[in-house]
Amino acid sequence: MRGGHATPKPDAERRTAVVVGGGISGLIAARELAAAGLAVTVLEASNAWGGCVGSHVVAGLRLDSGAESFATRSTAVADLARELGLADKIVAPHPGGAWVQLPDGPQELPKTGVLGIPANPWDPEVRRSLGLAGAIRASLDRWLPASVGTSSDVTSVSSLVRTRMGKRVLERLVSPVVGGVHSADPALLDVDMVAPALRAGIRTHGSLAAAVAAQRNAAKSSIAGAASAPAKAGSAVAGLRGGMNTLVDALVADLRERGVQLLSGQHARDVVKTQEGWQVAAGNATYDAGRLVVALDGPAAVGLLEKSLPELSRLRPAPGPLVSLVTMVVDLPQLDGRPRGTGILVAPETPGIKAKALTHATAKWDWLADEAGPGTHVLRLSYGRREQAGGGADLVLDDDSLLAAALEDASALLTVPVTQADIVDWDVVRWAGALPFAAVGHKQRVAQVRQLCAAAEGLTVVGGWLAGNGLAAVVADTRAQLGVERADGSPIL
Ligand SMILES: Cc1cc2nc3c(=O)[nH]c(=O)nc-3n(C[C@H](O)[C@H](O)[C@H](O)COP(=O)(O)OP(=O)(O)OC[C@H]3O[C@@H](n4cnc5c(N)ncnc54)[C@H](O)[C@@H]3O)c2cc1C
The missing domain is CATH 3.50.50.60 (FAD/NAD(P)-binding domain)
Known part of the structure; x- marks a missing residue:
């Protein structure tokens, strides 16, 4: 130097x-x-x-300000955590699962998917979400040759899902999840970047559903090796006690x-x-x-x-989209019942909701609920979704407007009125371009x-x-x- x-x-x-x-x-x-x-x-x-693995303190609680979990489809993160002496801190989220807000109302998000793609279209949760016609179309995937969707002309997440399982799986399951995780329309995203190894899995296992099931099984065994293996190892993600x-x-x-x-x-x-x-x-x-x-x-x-x-x-x-996160710590015992499980993803065309996702962090992570104490809840709403290639369409709101939107959205999504008077403390974190736009x-x-x-x-x-x-x-x-x-x-x- x-x-x-x-x-x-x-x-x-x-x-x-x-x-x-x-x-x-x-x-x-x-x-x-x-x-x-x-x-x-x-x-x-x-x-x-x-x-992006940041932290902030809201109402005296140290919270993740960016990434708050990791995918368990491989042992990569769990191995690193173990090497760093954090093996006994690896935790599974609360098994309640997440929901999805569709234009026709809320539904439980099937727990057996990868990026919302179901491992079994006839699983009762999936069947409920897709309807009979949607489930029949999705199960066609089993009969299609493995070459369908794995050729070089299928390039986006939406083209893969639509080709193999149809429009309803795309719109009702995949778009909300992809929007929540990648802040972008699945039609814009490279399938091999966003769903790694899934197309190879179709070639190996014969169908998209079977490829998803294989990834989910790999996730189970990866996390089961942890010193404190979560009781229910069916989750596709895990976290760390104390936050990522x-x-x-x-x-x-x-x-x-x-x-x-x-x-x-x-x-x-x-x-x-x-x-x-x-x-x-x-x-x-x-x-x-x-x-x-x-x-x-x-x-x-x-x-x-x-x-x-x-x-x-x-x-x-x-550049990646601008993602704004509004975190609110609220005193609201009505939320103790976890009205929307660990959180809710919002389908893009859902009227009246600006957020793309709400994480009910105290419902998702038991360690955080213990720290927050009874009746106190941590809600995190995220805003900003890339709908067009090339960018330019990012939602830009000042902090006060974001808070107003978050109160309105949280009330609608959780079906419990969340008002300014319930707030103990709040914060806005903006991630500009941090999510890669693949x-x-x-x-x-x-x-x-x-x-x-x-x-x-x-x-x-x-x-x-x-x-x-x-x-x-x-x-x-x-x-x-x-x-x-x-x-x-x-x-x-
Ligand atoms: C809001 C949000 C939520 C997320 N949630 C999850 C999640 O729950 N689970 C999950 O698995 N992943 C999640 N991710 C994605 C995950 O966090 C990222 O994939 C990962 O952290 C990226 O790490 P990175 O080192 O590539 O980049 P970054 O984390 O972006 O690190 C790049 C660093 O470079 C620094 N830098 C930039 N320019 C310069 C310069 N010129 N000189 C020096 N330093 C510079 C930046 O300040 C930054 O610290 C989330 C991401 C975001 C934004």
């Missing part, structure tokens, strides 16, 4: 690495590099670690123990390739290292690297980005825009990207 900060000079004998971005992918990359013996510096623009943000605390503590230099408030603004490796300019300092990891969102990563790798410019992804064709773009970056010596690019949205994808992919190099015999340097 030159100028600015008086940071200790790394041991001249040790290979050096700079990681740009202190979100979950950057922190994991730093851990892998430190474990391989490198002297690592992490540069984070904000003053908080963890990126405690994973970041544990990672940061682990990195400090390993001697990693963690520098927050350091916005990287320039990167150049040097003879010895890479040089990053951030704040009023420059950082030299043999190894560079860029762990940012897609547009920021391309912006930082395009001077060194001009061909990256044409692969710049569209537009159709993104999977191919990812392969091209990876190819370009692999050709630049000493560079690794990681993060949700390449791995796919969600902690399960990001954790597994980041470790694979750094691990692969070691397994290949081309060591991390």
Whole structure:
């Protein structure tokens, strides 16, 4: 490092690495590099670690301000949590399950799906939601050849679901879930990014329903291995007692123990390739290292690297949508009965509701209900959904308007009046562009980005825009990207 900060000079004998971005992918990359013996510096623009795995305090409760659970379709996150000593903190959500608000009223969301795609169209919950004609159409999936929906002309989530299971599965089950998780219309999203391995599963298991069932079974066994396996292991997600943000605390503590230099408030603004490796300019300092990891969102990563790798410019992804979260802590014992289970997803065309989802956090996580105490509830409503390719349609409201909308939406969705007088405390958190927008064709773009970056010596690019949205994808992919190099015999340097 030159100028600015008086940071200790790394041991001249040790290979050096700079990681740009202190979100979950950057922190994991730093851990892998430190474990391989490198002297690592992490540069984070904000003053908080963890990126989208953030926290805030509302009414004295420390709550997740972004990610609040992880998918259990693989063991990636649970393995990391175990390594960090958090095995006994892994918890399943309350088994009550979630609901979906459709234009014709609320329905329980079937518990056996992946992204809302059912494992069995004749499951009573699914059958109720689809109606007889919808269930018959959905079960056609079993008789269609495995080639249907797995060819290269099926590219979006909606084309896969519509082709194999029909319109009602798409509109009544998949659109609300995809809107809630990815903040976008399923017609815009690359199926192989958003539903990884599902199309391969159709080829292996013969139908979409069977591929979904196989993923759900894998999820059960992945979480069953945890030290405190949840009593009911049927959930597709799990969380951590204390919130997902405690994973970041544990990672940061682990990195400090390993001697990693963690520098927050350091916005990287320039990167150049040097003879010895890479040089990053951030704040009023420059950082030299043999190894560079860029762990940012897609547009920021391309912006930082395009001077060194001009061909990256044409692969710049569209920015993700603006997502605004309104968290309200309310004193409202009428909600003790969990009127909508763990929460409710809203189908896009539902009249009169602006939110895309409501999480009843104290109904979802027992540890949080215990912390909040009887009669006190945590409600989180999310706003902002990409309905058109290319962006521009994000819902932008000021805090007070968002709170007004949240009170109105919560009252309608929970069928219990929620008023300003019930609020103990509230907060708004905005995530601008943090959710990657995996537009159709993104999977191919990812392969091209990876190819370009692999050709630049000493560079690794990681993060949700390449791995796919969600902690399960990001954790597994980041470790694979750094691990692969070691397994290949081309060591991390
Ligand atoms: C509101 C919300 C809710 C979510 N809920 C879930 C969930 O429940 N379960 C789940 O599995 N996933 C969830 N996700 C997705 C998941 O959180 C992300 O996929 C994952 O955290 C992305 O990690 P990342 O490291 O790729 O990126 P990020 O978390 O975006 O980290 C990037 C970091 O880089 C920093 N940075 C940006 N520019 C610079 C720069 N120039 N110099 C230095 N630093 C810079 C940023 O400040 C940030 O800290 C959610 C995401 C959001 C936004």
